[in-house]
Amino acid sequence: MKALVYTGPEALVVQDMPDPVATGDECLIEIRHAGICGSDMHAWAGHDERRPAPLILGHEAAGLVIEGPLQGQHVTINPLVSCGSCEVCLTGRENLCARREIISMPPRQGAFAEFVTMPSANLVTIPDGFPTWKAALAEPIACGWHAVRLGSRILDRPVSQASCLVLGGGAIGLGAALVLAEKHAGEIWIAETNPARRQLIAQCGPFKTYDPSNDTGPDQVDLVIDGVGFEATRSAAFAKVKPGGVIAHIGLGSASGGVDVRRATLQEICFIGTYTYTQQDFRDTAQAIFEGHLGALDWPDIRALSEGPDAFRDIKSGRAAAPKIILVP
């Protein structure tokens, strides 16, 4: 099969790779759309030791099942495979499974390719006629769904009465903001430095957007969702959260700095890390997408797989305004 292969730092090559083979309960899926994630960017830059070259990246995908139990159905793919039998799996937190695997990380190849195989339980059927490129957004938006769910659970008030700030207007940040809108959050701010992207996301929902490099943005808020995860955004999160408020930390741009232990302690700030989503979150997000609860979702930039190398460079340089670039194998 044809695949976009990461061959070393900032190097991607479209080349032939062995066709994957579905076994047991697995399905063989012909990929129709696969989005580029920040973690793909991180791996491409050579900064993710868990993703050594050569490797097919990509884990935000939807396509058509051509072999296996769901043959003939269009599906969106939950790329996270857990063991199903450990304590966290049995209590519905399978995203924390110590044996979890995700496509695009060995031993599993990624979705920037013509085909992948996946267990049937990881597939959510897409309604007839619904675009696979919108369905492929289930993965990044489910990260936001999960973060909003975990953060809301800790808040000392209903999310409908909470002021919220999302740091970063990529697909994860925008996704979290769309979920907050769906939950009727009291006020939703998005901090985004890229002016073209800022303009685009301002039209996607009831959002107040601002440039954190120039503007102060909101006063302190009840809930901050950090969809970026660098020292600067964590510092901003700790400065912008109210006493007693919650920071949900999704992004992991860098792992050090920005945590204000003093303020966390004296003002009872809660900092909770969030990683991907549970199976239920993924299904709930896909359903919300299918039912139109998360807006028009007309913001991805869709390109051919062969244009993948340029797309990665455009994201790095900031030339890509869209919160998501989706590749078509």
Added chain:
Amino acid sequence: MKALVYTGPEALVVQDMPDPVATGDECLIEIRHAGICGSDMHAWAGHDERRPAPLILGHEAAGLVIEGPLQGQHVTINPLVSCGSCEVCLTGRENLCARREIISMPPRQGAFAEFVTMPSANLVTIPDGFPTWKAALAEPIACGWHAVRLGSRILDRPVSQASCLVLGGGAIGLGAALVLAEKHAGEIWIAETNPARRQLIAQCGPFKTYDPSNDTGPDQVDLVIDGVGFEATRSAAFAKVKPGGVIAHIGLGSASGGVDVRRATLQEICFIGTYTYTQQDFRDTAQAIFEGHLGALDWPDIRALSEGPDAFRDIKSGRAAAPKIILVP
């Protein structure tokens, strides 16, 4: 009145100070017992800019009301005074009030003295015959009560099914452990480096104690309570908490280092700061003490106020094994 006055780094002098005067709804309290807290130690070392010399330290106190609405009653003192009218005060989180004051921090003098004044609402009446020195433990134990309450609320299981680890066996750590025992926590470990103190606290409840400088202690636990708050204890907390678990951070020994952002994110660790207690927590703790639910509470080391300077030095040097030294004016 006679008072133990902090006059500069590591300097304490018993000297005459003006008698405080109760006004309005305030009571004038003759202090019977007042405990030495880690924050008193911090101020005495010259490390707390919020507590400049000259100042009377001490905020863990009980005594007899000699003037005001509760005249004639023995009381234990909630030392935290909040405005009562802001958003957090009105929603029961008055410990986060931006205008909060605590005795032993200007403009309020502390309790290592013959008298203090306090609003009546801050006083909890002690049952007849109950020792004031045990009642004076309400303050440090309420910090643990509050931390257990906040941490339990976030846990993904009932605290009765949670394994717990308390870092530090001072009065706050031991207090938190006693509260966990009162809530029938599944397993309660206490890490304490001082061998004499470790031996003492092992007898105070259903605790497993260990020396974190030599022993590994428990496997990972659901809830860690950091009653110390240095880089080393935060690092230990992040290493010892299970995926999906909770760290409640009470101590504030130092404000930098030890937070594992990577593990917090990939393993969904929740780090919540906790500061003092609400009025309700304080009253609940005092009631639990009066009813004997927190054990015999026979572990304080009680000394005369005039021995205060030696007591501070004994705590600093590690010679003091007791989790709490209480001074008698």
